[in-house]
Amino acid sequence: MISWIQNHLIRHGRWIFLSLLSVIIVAFVFTIGNTPGCTSDQSAYREQNFYGYDLNSPHEMGIISEKVSLSAILNTGRPIQNEQQFQSQLTSRIALLYLAEEIGVPAPDQKTLESYIMTKAAFKGADDQFSRDAYTSFVDNLESNPRMPQGLFAVVLEEDYRIDQIGSALSGPGYFLPSEALAQTQRNETSLKLATAEISYAAFTPEVTPTEEALKAYYTANNSRYEIAERIKASYITFSTANYAGQVIEAEESDLRPHFIANRARFIAAYEATQPKAEDPTAETPAVTFEDVRDAVSADLATEAAQRLANEAAQTFAYALYRDNIELDSAAFNKLLNESDLTLKEIAPYTAEGASRRALSTEMLESAFALSKSRYFSDAYAIDGGFGVLIYIGRIAPEIPAFETVEAAVTADYTAEEKRRLFNENGERLEAALKTKITEGSTFTEAAEALDLKVTQNETFKIGEAPRTFNQAALQKAQSMSAGEISPMLTSGAIGTFVYVEEKSVPEITSEDENLVQARSFLQRYASYVSSNALVSELVARGISEDAAAEVLDDQ
16 A cells, blocks of 8 residues: 555656645635735834744735645545634644644655555545545645645655654653543443422512611612713704705616616515406416516616616715815815704713614714814714714713612512522522421332422433433532432523432442543543643744734733
8 A cells, every 4th residue: 555655656656745625725814913915014014033934924814724724624524614723723733834844753755654544534435544545636636736835745744743743742642540541431421310399480489678777778789780881972964965965966767777777676576566366366466567667677777777876975074074174174174064964863871782773874873983183084984864973072981870870770689589499598598398298208209299399200310321412510529428318409501400319329340440541541642632722832833932012012
């Protein structure tokens, strides 16, 4: 098999490494640092060195990004799933290659590389073994699309090999305590037979009648809960579509039919909605033609044209404020309003969270939080009936309202907390009653049902094989209980649960037990992974100098 790979590599030569199928290339934008764009000041460009790579260089980031994408496919058989994963692999790759270079980890020789290729997930078949067909298919796909740089495939394989060597060294032997493996195995193999009794929080309806004194004391202790966040004071100017309808030039006949074709479904649906229902439901409905909706098409085009004019007017107004450096409430500002026959409409103060609950455009309202006294006007935003420009007036600092203005909210919160407290007290009472009844000779089921609790009996199961639907809090609690014990009430969401351990069997685990061997192996691998991951994270963190880190913080 190895000789076949060698012959295949030699026969295809350098052309085997030219490209990668576009369907498996992951296109991610690496956003670390300051990347100059079309509108940026090139003189402000700053190099951000990270183990020999300039993170602000599109060229250098493009090369390493191609390697990261190809490496992910070779190692996992699938592309990177998200940008966070991509950035993590990119920085780790740079840091580990730097470390490999510093230590002097050599590139693999031909024979080692051939063996390494056979371990790649991208070349494995259905039986999880190296597949000649999978390898050939991958190589053929590479040859068919000359998008990737020459030799990239070989370079990535060699770098991945060196990274794996460093990774193995960093992970170490994977230290763990033998008692950890034993405890894990014993826990998973322990058998439990549990019964649960539940009480509904929703069905628990105690009478709570708070006094004004109690409410005020609660308000004083929790007044930060009722703080009103920073609010925006603003107005807006409407550029109504209706005001520009008279300026619209009637559409040419040649424009009507293409508009109908592009929006056929909408026009037909609107027309059919206006027609009376047929008396005979089986009768064939005549097809809607262009002539049937011609007037609607013409009106729709006119509306679109009026909307464009309203948008242009709104943008022109905002641009005039910017171009002429017009101050708010100045004579020039009021003159521009009057000349345009516009008026300011006040917006009730709102918080960032409340912007989405207003009838006006959420985007327009949210834009105010980026405005200031020096830049007090927004861009043009679509609103009902036209377009709007927001005018920023100021900010209202966060404040804690008077008790009287939030009394209803305080009452609701107090009542909810009091109900929860009483529910927990009731849980303590029920726990004591359950234990008393069982001491007197009742079974758990009899005792729970006598207290109007909902009882569930469960078959015996091993903890490691517990049903996924089983109450996880109850299962966790049962592991520390003995047979015959009743737990305190466990509250999870809208349910209070009591756990009763009917039977519990803890097995003896021998040193040769297969499950113990597997637990040791898992803990060893996990310890190695944690160790390696921690060292790589530290290496990445040290890659950015303190000066660079300070610059990044200053830019935030």
